[in-house]
Amino acid sequence: MMSPGAKEFRLSLVLVSSIVVGFLMAHPLSPPIVGAQQRYSFGTSPLGGTWYQMAAATCEIMNRNVSGVTFTVEGTGGGSINPKWMADRKIEFGFQVLDMFSLAKRGERPYDKKYDLSHARSICLIGAAPTHLIVKRDSPLKGLKDLKGKRLSVGDRGASSNTRAFWFLEAAGLTKDDLKVEYIGDDQAAEALVDGKIDAICEVVGVPSGAFLSLSATVPIRFLPLTEDEGKRLTAKRPYMMKLAIPAGAYRQPEEVATYGVPSCLMVIDSVPEDLVNKMCKLIDSNWESLYKVHRTFREWRFDKNTAEITGQPLHPGALKFYKEKGIL
Numbered sequence: 001m002m003s004p005g006a007k008e009f010r011l012s013l014v015l016v017s018s019i020v021v022g023f024l025m026a027h028p029l030s031p032p033i034v035g036a037q038q039r040y041s042f043g044t045s046p047l048g049g050t051w052y053q054m055a056a057a058t059c060e061i062m063n064r065n066v067s068g069v070t071f072t073v074e075g076t077g078g079g080s081i082n083p084k085w086m087a088d089r090k091i092e093f094g095f096q097v098l099d100m101f102s103l104a105k106r107g108e109r110p111y112d113k114k115y116d117l118s119h120a121r122s123i124c125l126i127g128a129a130p131t132h133l134i135v136k137r138d139s140p141l142k143g144l145k146d147l148k149g150k151r152l153s154v155g156d157r158g159a160s161s162n163t164r165a166f167w168f169l170e171a172a173g174l175t176k177d178d179l180k181v182e183y184i185g186d187d188q189a190a191e192a193l194v195d196g197k198i199d200a201i202c203e204v205v206g207v208p209s210g211a212f213l214s215l216s217a218t219v220p221i222r223f224l225p226l227t228e229d230e231g232k233r234l235t236a237k238r239p240y241m242m243k244l245a246i247p248a249g250a251y252r253q254p255e256e257v258a259t260y261g262v263p264s265c266l267m268v269i270d271s272v273p274e275d276l277v278n279k280m281c282k283l284i285d286s287n288w289e290s291l292y293k294v295h296r297t298f299r300e301w302r303f304d305k306n307t308a309e310i311t312g313q314p315l316h317p318g319a320l321k322f323y324k325e326k327g328i329l
Contacts (some may be wrong), residue, residue, distance in 0.1 A: 038069045040272070043085050043094030045078040046156055046185050050129070050206035050297055051095045057294040061283050069276065079160030079204075079264070080110060087115035092269050095126060097204075098311060099240045099262045100160045110163045121316035122307050123266040123277065124284070127300025130244040130261040131164060132212060134201040136193065137220035141200060144172035144224060147179055150199040153192065157183035164262075165202040167241070171226065171234040186211035194218055204261055206297035207250050216251035223257040234260060265311045266301075277318025285326070303328055 042059055045051035052075060059071035071093075076082055079097035083104035086094050107114030135141050141150065147169070155161035162183065166176055182189070182198055190211045192198045203209070215221060223246065226234065235241050246257035268277055281303070284291070291298040305328050308315050315323065323329040 040069060040071050040093060041074045041091040042071055043074050043076050043082040043091035045076065045095070046159075047075045048185075048187055048210060049078065050209060050295060051078065053210070053295050054126070054206075054291075054298060055095065057291055057298075058280075058284065061287055061290075062280060065283055066276065066279055077156060077158045077160075080158060080163065083115055083117060084111075086120055086267065086269060087117050089119075089269060092272050094267055095264055096120070096267045096311075097129065097160060097262050097264045099238070100163075101265075101267075102240065102312070110158075110160075117313070119270045120267045120313050121270050121319070122311045122313045123268055123281065123316060123319045124301055124303045125307055125310065126264045126266050127206065127297055128242060128244055128261045128263040129204045129206045130246050130257075130259045131168065131204045132201065132209065132246070133168070133224040133259070134193070134203075134212065134215070134221050135199065135224060137222045139199065139222075141224060144168060144174070144226060144230060147172075147200060147224075148174060149179065151180040151182060151197070153182045153184050153189035153198050153201045153203075155183065155189075155203050156185045161202065161204045164204050167234060167238055168202060168226070168230075168260075170237070171230040187214075190215035190218075200224065206295070206300075207246055208296065212251055216253070221251060222253060223259070225258065226260070231260065263310060265307070265313075267311070267313065268316050270316065272316070272318075274316070274318040274321065277316045278321050279318075281319055281322035285322075305329055 042055045044055040052073060055073045059073050062069065062071045074091055076085060079100040082091070082094040082096055083101050085091045087104070101117065104111050104115040105117050141147065152165070154165035169175060182192070184192065186203055186205065186209060189198065189201045193201060193215065240262055241260045242262065244259055244261040246259060248254060248256045288298065303323060303326065
């Protein structure tokens with residue numbers, strides 16, 4: 001029999017997944033395009049993730065405003081998978097988290113070879129996703145060291161959060177062998193925490209995560225902090241990790257949560273036409289208010305003059321044209 005918690009999370013997932021479609025149906029931007037010919041795939045995250053919701057809204061804008069194209073949202077394993085898919089040209093557009101992107105180019109763990117990403121081009125920065133280290137508010141766990149021997153969810157197997165979770169454990173002097181690691185997605189992890197099947201969750205995701213927002217509506221939660229020494233060890237070995245904060249009240253928690261995460265970027269392969277990427281930039285820039293209503297993380301998107309320097313990948317010619325048109329460059 002399905003538990004009350006499981007039922008509530010199942011319902012919450014349906015509600016979260018309907019946000020983008022429901023909002024855009026209620027606020028149509030233009031008549032649907034008929035007879036689209038050119039198809040483009042957009043690599044995101046697992047279904048229900050923040051990236052999936054943001055990509056769905058972006059693709060909807062493109063499909064309704066640009067004739068002759070169809071944009072399809074591809075649910076992927078997220079930050080660790082998207083570099084591979086872009087290297088293999090399985091996706092034309094994709095969200096890339098810069099630590100995984102850099103490791104894929106260099107062929108360092110979690111990758112077993114170097115991936116050629118010389119054809120990847122930058123469009124805009126899309127914020128930095130903070131690491132969520134979640135326990136129930138009444139949990140006896142107070143810090144990372146207390147996770148020894150406990151059951152920790154680190155995201156779907158193969159997801160970039162797997163690797164980052166182990167970086168955090170490493171900073172606390174632990175290895176994955178010191179814990180009982182569970183490879184399950186956000187929604188399933190939230191259910192498991194409610195049902196007492198796991199002790200904690202470690203996931204890197206934009207704020208608010210639909211799964212964790214639903215979780216906080218079911219049980220009070222709090223976040224495990226890193227000590228000052230743990231933070232220093234983390235950034236000394238992983239310099240691309242940056243200090244971030246989860247705002248107070250984001251998950252019904254009274255205080256701001258200090259944590260770490262990595263910046264991300266919307267990228268595209270160089271074969272996509274200049275005019276199409278330029279139109280995407282313009283449509284995003286002219287629809288901020290609509291996008292903010294889909295997900296608050298859109299407020300972290302920015303066309304930054306230092307984008308190419310931050311990502312290590314040049315701007316796509318269509319994005320470069322937009323940056324110049326806007327006076328950014």
